[in-house]
Amino acid sequence: xxxxxxxxxxxxxxxxxxxxxxxxxxxxxxxxxxxxxxxxxxxxxxxxxxxxxxxxxxxxxxxxxxxxxxxxxxxxxxxxxxxxxxxxxxxxxxxxxxxxxxxxxxxxxxxxxxxxxxxxxxxxxxxxxxxxxxxxxxxxxxxxxxxxxxxxxxxxxxxxxxxxxxxxxxxxxxxxxxxxxxxxxxxxxxxxxxxxxxxxxxxxxxxxxxxxxxxxxxxxxxxxxxxxxxxxxxxxxxxxxxxxxxxxxxxxxxxxxxxxxxxxxxxxxxxxxxxxxxxxxxxxxxxxxxxxxxxxxxxxxxxxxxxxxxxxxxxxxxxxxxxxxxxxxxxxxxxxxxxxxxxxxxxxxxxxxxxxxxxxxxxxxxxxxxxxxxxxxxxxxxxxxxxxxxxxxxxxxx
Numbered sequence: 001x002x003x004x005x006x007x008x009x010x011x012x013x014x015x016x017x018x019x020x021x022x023x024x025x026x027x028x029x030x031x032x033x034x035x036x037x038x039x040x041x042x043x044x045x046x047x048x049x050x051x052x053x054x055x056x057x058x059x060x061x062x063x064x065x066x067x068x069x070x071x072x073x074x075x076x077x078x079x080x081x082x083x084x085x086x087x088x089x090x091x092x093x094x095x096x097x098x099x100x101x102x103x104x105x106x107x108x109x110x111x112x113x114x115x116x117x118x119x120x121x122x123x124x125x126x127x128x129x130x131x132x133x134x135x136x137x138x139x140x141x142x143x144x145x146x147x148x149x150x151x152x153x154x155x156x157x158x159x160x161x162x163x164x165x166x167x168x169x170x171x172x173x174x175x176x177x178x179x180x181x182x183x184x185x186x187x188x189x190x191x192x193x194x195x196x197x198x199x200x201x202x203x204x205x206x207x208x209x210x211x212x213x214x215x216x217x218x219x220x221x222x223x224x225x226x227x228x229x230x231x232x233x234x235x236x237x238x239x240x241x242x243x244x245x246x247x248x249x250x251x252x253x254x255x256x257x258x259x260x261x262x263x264x265x266x267x268x269x270x271x272x273x274x275x276x277x278x279x280x281x282x283x284x285x286x287x288x289x290x291x292x293x294x295x296x297x298x299x300x301x302x303x304x305x306x307x308x309x310x311x312x313x314x315x316x317x318x319x320x321x322x323x324x325x326x327x328x329x330x331x332x333x334x335x336x337x338x339x340x341x342x343x344x345x346x347x348x349x350x351x352x353x354x355x356x357x358x359x360x361x362x363x364x365x366x367x368x369x370x371x372x373x374x375x376x377x378x379x380x381x382x383x384x385x386x387x388x389x390x391x392x393x394x395x396x397x398x
Contacts, residue, residue, distance in 0.1 A: 042344075042359030045398040046366075047084045049381070053077070053390040056383040058172070058316075059373045060111035060121055066147060067375075069383070069392065070123060072105035074098035078147045082375055082394060093141065093150040099128035102166025103186075104136070110173035110181070112140075112209065119143045120153060122209070124171035124183065126162055136160035136171055138183065138212065157212040159227070161201040163188040168255075172316065174242035176250060181209040182232065184239040184252055191277035191285045194235050197228045202274065204239065204252060204266060206232035219269030235272040235300065237291065239264075241317030241372070243332060249351055251304075253314040253334050257287040261314045262303035263334070265351035273300030305345065305353040312339030315385075316372035320344075324378045326397045331357075333380055335369035342369060342382065342395075366393060 055072035062068065067079040074095035080087035098106050104126035112120040119142050127134045138156040143149075163169065168186035176182050187194040187202030194202030197220065206218055207230055214221055214229040221229050241253030250266040264272055273292035276285045292300050307314070315335045320328050332345040342362035346355030362369065362382075370385035380395040 042357065042361060043398050044359050044361045045396045046361050047394045047396075049082060049084055049086050049392040049394050050077075050079055050088045051389055051391045052088065053383070053392070055105075055385050055387060056371060056390050056392065057105075057107045057385075058109040058371050059381050059383065059392065060109045061373070061375050062111060062143075063116045065376075067381075068109060068111070068121060068143070070106045070109040072107065073100045074106045074125075076106070076150060079392065082377060082379070082381070084394065086392075089147065091143070091150050092148060094152065095125070097127055097129065099126040099133050099162070099164075099166070101126070101164065102169075104162070104166030104169035107169065107171045108173040108183075110175060113175060113179070119145070121150075122156060122173060122181070124173055126166060126169055127158075133162045133164045136162050136169060136185070138173070155212075156209075157183070157205075157207060157230075159200060160185050161188045161190070161193060161199060163190070165189075168238040170238045170240035170255070172240055172242045174244055174250075175209070176206075176244050177246070177248055179209065180206050180215055182206055182242050182244070182250065184236070184242050186238040186240075187236065187274070187276075189285050191282060192280060194237065194274045195271075195277070197223075197231060197234055198225050200227055200230065202234065202236045202238075203231050204233045204236065204242065204250075205230045232268060233266050233270045233272060233301075235270075235274050235297070236264075237274045240315045241334060243317035243319055245319050245332075245347070246321060251317060251332060251347075251351070253317040254291075254303075255313055256291050256307065256311050258311060259307070259309050260291040260303075261307040261311045262291055263305040263314070263317075263332070263345065263353060264301065264303050267301055270301040271297055271299065272303075273297045304347075304351055305356070312341065312343065313337035314339075314343070315370050318372045318374050318380070320374060320380060322378045324397060328397055333372055335372045335382060337368045337370060337385060340364045340367050340369065342372075362395070366391065 060068040076091040108124040137158040140153040141150040167189040170186040183205040239252040239254040344357040367386040371383040
C-alpha cells in the first residue's frame with residue numbers, strides 16, 4: 001500500500017517550500033530541505049503494549065524485561081513485560097514537589113547503565129517548593145527489588161531554569177557511547193537564555209552520570225563559570241529528542257516556533273543560532289527570528305533537516321539498529337506531537353539527511369506521539385501523548 005495522500009503531501013511540502021521561497025526576509029537562513037522518498041510501502045507492525053496512561057513522557061528498559069514509564073503529571077509505572085497487554089503496576093515514589101503545569105512535570109527518564117548492580121535510574125522534572133517554581137532538576141532514584149517503590153538517592157543536577165507555565169521545559173536524557181549523560185534543555189521561553197552560556201537553558205549538557213559534574217573534555221571546561229563547564233552545545237530553542245548514533249555522532253530533534261522544526265547534528269561547543277532577544281536588543285520573546293540565525297551568528301551550526309513553512313512538533317528521537325529492521329536499519333526515528341506521526345530519516349555517514357519517510361501505520365493513527373526508545377528486543381517503543389487513555393506502542397518491521 002502506498003503512502004496516503006496526506007502523508008505524501010506532508011513529505012513534499014518542505015521541498016515545495018524550498019522551491020517557491022518564503023515571504024520572510026530570513027528564509028535564506030534555512031537549510032535546504034532533504035529529498036523525499038515514498039516509493040515502497042513501509043510494512044511496519046504496530047501493537048499496543050499498555051493503555052490507560054496520561055502523557056507518558058519516557059521509557060526505561062530494565063534488565064529483567066520490565067520497563068519504567070514516566071508520566072508528566074508526576075506518576076511512574078512499571079510494565080511487567082514488553083508484550084501486548086502487559087500488566088501495568090504503579091511505582092510508589094514521592095513526586096510531591098513536581099510542578100505539573102503546561103509542558104512541565106515529570107519528563108525524561110534514563111536507566112543507569114549499571115542498574116543490575118545499583119538499581120538506579122534518573123528523572124528530569126520541574127521542581128516547586130510550597131507552590132513556588134524553583135528549577136528543573138535531575139534526580140537519581142533507586143528502585144526496590146520488587147519494583148513497587150522508588151526512593152530518592154539525591155539530586156544529580158539542579159538549577160536548570162523553569163517557567164511557571166511549564167513552557168519550553170523539554171528535558172530528554174540519553175547515554176552517549178562514551179558513557180556521558182546528555183541532557184537537552186528548553187529555553188523556558190525567555191529571550192536571552194539560549195545564547196547565555198551562563199544559563200543551563202536552551203542547551204545540551206554533558207555530565208558525569210554518577211556525580212552530575214562536567215566531564216573533563218567538555219568544550220568549555222576551562223570557563224570560570226561552573227554552569228558553562230557543563231555545556232556541550234547552546235543556542236537551542238526547545239530540543240526534546242537526543243539520539244546517539246552508533247559510531248559517536250549525536251543528533252537532536254528541536255521544536256521550531258511556527259516554522260522550521262529542526263534535526264541537528266551536535267558539534268562540541270557549537271552555537272545553533274536561536275536568539276529571540278536579537279542580540280540583547282529585544283526584551284520580549286521575539287519568535288520571528290530564524291531558528292538558526294546565520295546573519296547574526298555566521299558560524300552557527302546549520303540544521304541537517306528543517307520542516308520548512310510548517311511544524312510537526314518533533315519530539316523524541318532514536319536510531320533503529322539491527323537486521324530485524326530490514327530496509328529501515330540505520331534510520332533515525334522521530335516522533336511528532338502536533339503532526340501525530342512518526343518520521344523516518346535516512347542519514348548519510350556525514351550526518352546529512354537524504355530521505356524522509358512517513359509510514360502510514362503511524363500517520364495520524366494514534367494521535368500525538370512522544371517517547372521513542374529502541375528496546376532490548378530490538379523493537380521500537382513509542383508513547384502517545386493525547387492526555388487520556390495514552391498508550392505504549394511496540395513497532396516492528398513486518
